Amino acid sequence: MNFDAAQLRYNEAGLVPVVAQDHRSGEVLMLAWMNRGAVERTLASGRVTYWSRSRQAYWVKGETSGHVQKLVELRVDCDADALLVLVEQEGPACHTNRRSCFYSAVQGGEVVEIMAPMA
Amino acid sequence: MNFDAAQLRYNEAGLVPVVAQDHRSGEVLMLAWMNRGAVERTLASGRVTYWSRSRQAYWVKGETSGHVQKLVELRVDCDADALLVLVEQEGPACHTNRRSCFYSAVQGGEVVEIMAPMA
Numbered sequence: 001m002n003f004d005a006a007q008l009r010y011n012e013a014g015l016v017p018v019v020a021q022d023h024r025s026g027e028v029l030m031l032a033w034m035n036r037g038a039v040e041r042t043l044a045s046g047r048v049t050y051w052s053r054s055r056q057a058y059w060v061k062g063e064t065s066g067h068v069q070k071l072v073e074l075r076v077d078c079d080a081d082a083l084l085v086l087v088e089q090e091g092p093a094c095h096t097n098r099r100s101c102f103y104s105a106v107q108g109g110e111v112v113e114i115m116a117p118m119a
Numbered sequence: 120m121n122f123d124a125a126q127l128r129y130n131e132a133g134l135v136p137v138v139a140q141d142h143r144s145g146e147v148l149m150l151a152w153m154n155r156g157a158v159e160r161t162l163a164s165g166r167v168t169y170w171s172r173s174r175q176a177y178w179v180k181g182e183t184s185g186h187v188q189k190l191v192e193l194r195v196d197c198d199a200d201a202l203l204v205l206v207e208q209e210g211p212a213c214h215t216n217r218r219s220c221f222y223s224a225v226q227g228g229e230v231v232e233i234m235a236p237m238a
Binding site: 101 | 120121122136138140144145146147149150162192193194195196197198201203213214215217220221222223224225226228229230233
């Protein structure tokens with residue numbers, strides 16, 4: 001079956017949530033959003049491209065920071081309303097300079113930082 | 120810092136997206152949603168509990184299927200609008216009986232099924 005980005009089930013803002021995962025380590029790096037154009041650009045360029053909800057613009061991950069995500073594989077979930085991108089992540093994925101955006105864990109009712117910024 | 124589920128940044132429907140990941144294999148199992156009550160119930164019970172958008176009700180994962188998710192750790196992302204739950208998954212996470220909901224990959228413009236239902 002041909003993949004058609006128009007067939008995904010976008011929310012009322014025209015977006016789907018996208019989980020980015022390091023294709024080697026399996027680490028979950030971040031969650032961001034794509035619209036149909038971002039899905040198509042990601043597949044065509046091999047550079048993971050999100051839709052920035054704050055800027056209302058395409059966001060080629062790493063375009064300014066250099067922390068690019070090279071697409072290894074794009075996967076679709078069972079009801080076609082969420083995506084998983086396996087990526088080769090250059091440097092930190094998080095704007096706080098941490099490898100992953102999920103660096104805060106809830107442990108015993110406390111928020112604990114489990115990951116330091118990269119050098 | 121004490122964790123307070125009220126401090127998360129919920130969307131206009133009062134929900135945050137939640138990525139469930141197998142705590143041993145690192146496999147991303149599914150993406151679902153929680154409201155504040157679901158976050159609190161998950162932490163209090165140790166059983167991952169989502170908010171079903173279709174049923175508009177709490178959804179204790181595996182309550183009917185037996186395919187429960189035991190919470191290992193809950194993590195919050197840098198801008199507090201997405202969660203990652205590391206889980207011990209009993210059986211398949213997907214209602215199609217596959218281990219993960221992300222069983223379809225886009226390869227060469229085609230949608231390819233990369234995971235079979237569990238026996």
